[in-house]
Amino acid sequence: xxxxxxxxxxxxxxxxxxxxxxxxxxxxxxxxxxxxxxxxxxxxxxxxxxxxxxxxxxxxxxxxxxxxxxxxxxxxxxxxxxxxxxxxxxxxxxxxxxxxxxxxxxxxxxxxxxxxxxxxxxxxxxxxxxxxxxxxxxxxxxxxxxxxxxxxxxxxxxxxxxxxxxxxxxxxxxxxxxxxxxxxxxxxxxxxxxxxxxxxxxxxxxxxxxxxxxxxxxxxxxxxxxxxxxxxxxxxxxxxxxxxxxxxxxxxxxxxxxxxxxxxxxxxxxxxxxxxxxxxxxxxxxxxxxxxxxxxxxxxxxxxxxxxxxxxxxxxxxxxxxxxxxxxxxxxxxxxxxxxxxxxxxxxxxxxxxxxxxxxxxxxxxxxxxxxxxxxxxxxxxxxxxxxxxxxxxxxxxxxxxxxxxxxxxxxxxxxxxxxxxxxxxxxxxxxxxxxxxxxxxxxxxxxxxxxxxxxxxxxxxxxxxxxxxxxxxxxxxxxxxxxxxxxxxxxxxxxxxxxxxxxxxxxxxxxxxxxxxxxxxxxxxxxxxxxxxxxxxxxxxxxxxxxxxxxxxxxxxxxxxxxxxxxxxxxxxxxxxxxxxxxxxx
Ligand code: PEP
Ligand code: MG
Numbered sequence: 269x270x271x272x273x274x275x276x277x278x279x280x281x282x283x284x285x286x287x288x289x290x291x292x293x294x295x296x297x298x299x300x301x302x303x304x305x306x307x308x309x310x311x312x313x314x315x316x317x318x319x320x321x322x323x324x325x326x327x328x329x330x331x332x333x334x335x336x337x338x339x340x341x342x343x344x345x346x347x348x349x350x351x352x353x354x355x356x357x358x359x360x361x362x363x364x365x366x367x368x369x370x371x372x373x374x375x376x377x378x379x380x381x382x383x384x385x386x387x388x389x390x391x392x393x394x395x396x397x398x399x400x401x402x403x404x405x406x407x408x409x410x411x412x413x414x415x416x417x418x419x420x421x422x423x424x425x426x427x428x429x430x431x432x433x434x435x436x437x438x439x440x441x442x443x444x445x446x447x448x449x450x451x452x453x454x455x456x457x458x459x460x461x462x463x464x465x466x467x468x469x470x471x472x473x474x475x476x477x478x479x480x481x482x483x484x485x486x487x488x489x490x491x492x493x494x495x496x497x498x499x500x501x502x503x504x505x506x507x508x509x510x511x512x513x514x515x516x517x518x519x520x521x522x523x524x525x526x527x528x529x530x531x532x533x534x535x536x537x538x539x540x541x542x543x544x545x546x547x548x549x550x551x552x553x554x555x556x557x558x559x560x561x562x563x564x565x566x567x568x569x570x571x572x573x574x575x576x577x578x579x580x581x582x583x584x585x586x587x588x589x590x591x592x593x594x595x596x597x598x599x600x601x602x603x604x605x606x607x608x609x610x611x612x613x614x615x616x617x618x619x620x621x622x623x624x625x626x627x628x629x630x631x632x633x634x635x636x637x638x639x640x641x642x643x644x645x646x647x648x649x650x651x652x653x654x655x656x657x658x659x660x661x662x663x664x665x666x667x668x669x670x671x672x673x674x675x676x677x678x679x680x681x682x683x684x685x686x687x688x689x690x691x692x693x694x695x696x697x698x699x700x701x702x703x704x705x706x707x708x709x710x711x712x713x714x715x716x717x718x719x720x721x722x723x724x725x726x727x728x729x730x731x732x733x734x735x736x737x738x739x740x741x742x743x744x745x746x747x748x749x750x751x752x753x754x755x756x757x758x759x760x761x762x763x764x765x766x767x768x769x770x771x772x773x774x775x776x777x778x779x780x781x782x783x784x785x786x787x788x789x790x791x792x793x794x795x796x797x798x799x800x801x802x803x804x805x806x807x808x809x810x811x812x813x814x815x816x817x818x819x820x821x822x823x824x825x826x827x828x829x830x831x832x833x834x835x836x837x838x839x840x841x842x843x844x845x846x847x848x849x850x851x852x853x854x855x
Contacts, residue, residue, distance in 0.1 A: 273477045275452070276742050277497035278463035280799075281472030282515045283450035284508055285427035289486045292432060294401070295408050300369035311361050314370040317411045322351050324406065331444060346399045351407075356381070371411040378404040422447040429492050429499070431480055435462040445469065450492040452499050454480050457745060459725040459775050460737040465571070467797050468548040470555075474499055476739030525802030529560030533805045536847060537812040541787070543804055544600070544795040546773060550588040553595035556798045560805070563599035565721065565795020566660070566773040567592055569644070570608045579640055585647035593655040600656040602698065602721065602771075602795070605644055605673075607662040609633055625726075625735065630663035635672050645673075645680040652692030660721055664699040664706045670716045673697070702726035702774075707755045714766040721795070722759060724774030724782075728752055747776040748829040748836070753789060757824060760790040771795055781833065783807045784840045788820025807840070810847040815839065 302310055325344050333341035350356065356377060363373035378400060385396045408414075422428050427449040434455035448471065456462045456475035466473035472494030480499065484490070491500040491511045500507060533541045544565030547556040550572075556564065572580050572588055580588070593601045609629020621627035634641040648659055661673055674697065684691045701707050702723030710720065724747050729736040731752055734745045747753075756772070763770035773795035776782040783794065783804050796804050819839040826832035 271501055273480050273483065273499040273501065275474040275477035275480070275497045275499065276456070276458050276463075276739065277495055278456070278458050278475045279451075279466040279471060279473035280495040280518075281450065281470075282494070282511055282518060283427065283429055283472050283492045284503070284511050284515075285429050285449055285490070285492075286487050287484050287490050288422050288426070288428040288430050288448070289481055289484060290430055290432040291414070291481070292405060294375075294404050295412055295414060297371050297375040297408060297412070300372055301367050302364075302369055304367070307365055307367070310364050310370045313411070314360055314364065314374065315357070317370065317374075317407050318351055318357070320410045321403070321407045322348060325351070346396065347403050347406075350396075350399060350403045371408055374407055374411065375404070378407075429490055431477075431484055431499075433481065435465075445471075450474075450494065452477050452480060452492055454478055455737070455739055457737055457739055457742045459729075459745070464548065464568075464775075467799070468546075468552055468571075470799065476742055478739060525799075525806070526560075527802070528805050528809075529802035531560075531805055531809065533808045535787070535808055535811055535813045535816075536850075537814055539792075539813040541808055542771075542793040543801055543808075544602070544771070544773075544793065545798045545801065546795050547592055547798070550591045552798070553592040556592075557595040557597075557599075559798035560801045561599075561796075561798065563596055563656070564592060564601040564603075565771050565793065567601065567603045568607065569604060570606050573606060573608055579643070582643045582647045582650075585644060586650045589648055589651035589657070590654050593651055593657055596655060598656060600658055602658045602660050602719075602773075603648060603651075604660040604662055604700065605631070605641070605648075606634055625729065631661050631669050631673070632663070635669060635676075638676055641673075642676055642680050642683070645677055646684055646691075649677070649680055649684060649691040649693065649695060650689060652695045653690050657692070658696040658698060658719065660698045660700060660719075662700045662723070663702060663726070664713070665703050666705070667712050667716050670697070670699060670713065674716070700726075700773075701759050701770075702730070704731050704755070707759050710759050710762050711766075714762070714768055717768070719769045719771070720759060720763050721771040721773045722756060722791075724752070724756075724772055724776035727755070727774070728776075731755065746829040746833070747774075747779075747782055748785070748823070748833040750824055750826050750829070750832055753785065753820070753824050753832065756786070756791070757789040757820070764790065769793060778804065780804070780807045781836055781840060784811060784816050784843075785820050785823055785832075785836050787811070787813060788816035788818070788823075790817075807844075811840065811843040815843050 325348050329341050329344040359377045360373045363376060364370055382397055382400045385400060422444050426447055428447055429450045429452055430448045431452045435451060435453050451466050451471055451473040453462055453475045454477055460475060463473060463475050472492055474492055474494055474497050477499055484501065488502060491503050533543050542562050544563045545556040545559050545561035546566045547553055547564050548568045548571045589603055607630040609624060609627060651657060681693045696718035698719035698721060699713060699717050700723040701710055701720050707727060725736055728745060728747050732749055734741045736745060760770045770791060771793035772786055772791050777794040778796040778800035780803060784807055794804060819836055823832035823836050826835060
């Protein structure tokens, strides 16, 4: 058995604590027949199970209400109402009367209900599927007396390292964030949404730890190192002391980075860049606003939707957007319209698709569900009066999608004017450049949009045909492939020749080496994780733009990603060493 599990670094930080294993998946249920005289007792067991599930849900609901708020807590009402459904109990009892064990009877009924809702034409009803899934798992786990089955069960004050197969957004909502100090998942990659969410929440995380759960026992001590991407199992006293020392050193380094974060992002030869922050959760707005960033380059609004039973209404969305905009005062705030789908399904999920990343997601879903989309557009236009808001559209493939959105914005404007509420009609509209189609043909977009923002996570995924969430493919997912570098340079050049700002807001923009490459490719705006602002500015301030440009030109001409990366690393090192030497001379 290995003593260290190696995964993919997802969110930095070192945590020493007990492992909390979470198996949040529908357990396998054996076919079990019961005798006629056991039927009544089995029905009673079913009801005890349902009651236990209710108790747990009431507990999570109360905790969520206290920690997060009443709206978020209300999502558990749907699951409570499913547990109270007379029809659910009646159908399960009927199968028990046909001599099926309670857990098998419940399993069959829930499977049928989930299939029924998944096929529903109404998206709101389809959303119920994941509530049904949660009820399915919770009740079966209780009936089968499975250990560690519930996200509610993390012991308080434990500094626990949550280990699970994959942390879906709906599961994240149920977690007691005060008890969890770090996240480790078997699935996922650095650009999967679990990693993005962990970074937003500031939780150290390692993903892609294949088969980790089979090596770990609940409650055993472990050391998670989010920057290294490792999970050390059953550490010795010495290893624990060493990890605690590293936590202190890291805290010191973070202090330095915080100072750097408030410096000017100007290169040694005098070129200033614009560094904005990615803010995914309104609660993070204040931290983002004091991170040293020049505004928000990307707010992923789907985190308002995931883990919910219903879509947030206009008022709730308006308040969330206003909160972020106001936190940043006069600085620009780019808010992206819902990018649900792919691996970012709202709680209810949508019908399973064979290729979700090529499926009904983002702008496609929004344009097809135009009434839901207009709720968001109205909320955004209303929030626009509070600062410098800019709206951004995800997963654009063709200019038609921009034109259709402009038409809906026009309708939203008329509706708001009729209601006589304050709003701003002329909010700038930009697009994510994250599909090869949008990148290669970005000149077809320039007349209809106000800015571009390159989503390197999806752009790399689609260009290299590498699923961004597949841990088995993680080494193949690289932004240094010459094809990606060339395309970014091309988008930048087209934007510049039409007076369109080009930002990069994917994870690439937060990686020091990629920052050096992007600068050299002509990119002057980056939107990065708030905690990465200091590190990104360290790179910018330590290099000359002329050197970055030379290095990027050489990288573009490389034949492989590895060649490009090696070359960039060597040149960046030389630049930073030269900067240190100069600083040493002037000190
Ligand atoms: C991207 O694709 O690079 C991006 C910023 O969007 P997301 O990660 O939310 O898909
Ligand atoms: Mg994207």
